[in-house]
Amino acid sequence: MIRVLVVEDQKIMQKYFEYMLSQESEFKHVQTVADAEEAVGICSYSAIDIVLMDVQTFHNHDGLKAGKAIREACPHTKILIVTSLIDPKVLERAKSGCADSLWYKDHGEEEIKDVIRRTVNGEHVFPDVSPGVELNWITSGEISPRQLEMLRLYICGFSYSEIAREMNCSTAGVRWNFQEMIMKAGYSCKEDLIAAALESKLIVTTLK
Template sequence: MISVLLVDDQAMIRQAFAALLGLEPDLEVAGQAADAETAVRLAAETRPDVVLMDVQLGAGADGIAATTEILRIHPPARVIILTTFGRPGYLRRAMESGAVGYMVKDAPADQLVEGIRRVHQGLRVVDPTLAAASLSIGPSPLTERETEVLRVAASGGSTAAIAATVFLSEGTVRNHLSAAMGKLGATSRAEAVRLATENGWLG
């Protein structure tokens, strides 16, 4: 029997997945979590074989960071990132976190079930379209400092707040933001953050 931990901040989706897995004779739901903290605690308690992990868990929580923590406390777990966000950057971050699968939620149910079985057997399961897109993106054009400034800018703080966080002058921060926007073809700081995030360049 393959035990599966379901992690999604939407109760309806969790319950639908639980009902789907309950129809399979070799799968059982070990637990359900709506947030990263509960997911990590349940993983430690139930020691699931496979974790289905949403990328965004509400209130800024990150399923990819939760994946890293779960694998730290329960290394045998096999994590499939299951998401509505079919973005290559998320795929790259997911694989770097130790996940062995990445599937979009609108995939056919039988593909999801088969994906669980495959990762349990030691294989990887990745949406082929996303895999191809991820390979075509290439490395980040941003410098380490530009990446750091954009990462802090993602929280929406002022230039002064960013400068205080990264220990740079406001003028230097503005220069880094301007350079990053130019490299990404963005017309605003927010667009630069979005593009860098979607491409997996903010980590």
């Protein structure tokens, strides 16, 4: 029997996971909570085999941070990140110790069941790269990781000169990279590029 805790703040996804778990006799649905911080406490006193952990949870609490805390406090409990966020930072953080596996929500039901079983059995199941998303004329994979980091820093409030210091390059180099991203994607201005990156969840800056 695999004891499962669901951490998800969207009602429709809560019902989806609860129904999916109920269809398999090997899964025991222990509880569903909306807040990742609440899950840390539950795992400290309940026997949980695996947590299906969303990244953006109630009050924008960070599921990756909670996953790392649970893994450190309860080594027997596995963390499976379930997310629709394609931000490469999410996958990077998950692989760096915040989770045992990661699954994207737009994949199939049978796939997540398989990932649950494999994760409980000790495997680490991660995609090699995050999915690409369309940005007008191009896909996100055509933007280099360095350019994506520049865009992330700008969205977080850094100026061009601050980005240049952070990334050890010139201010003119930062400006050139933004111009290239805008031109390559076919946007008319920087604001359109930023709006597309946020709307597609390519970059996420709201986690607490």
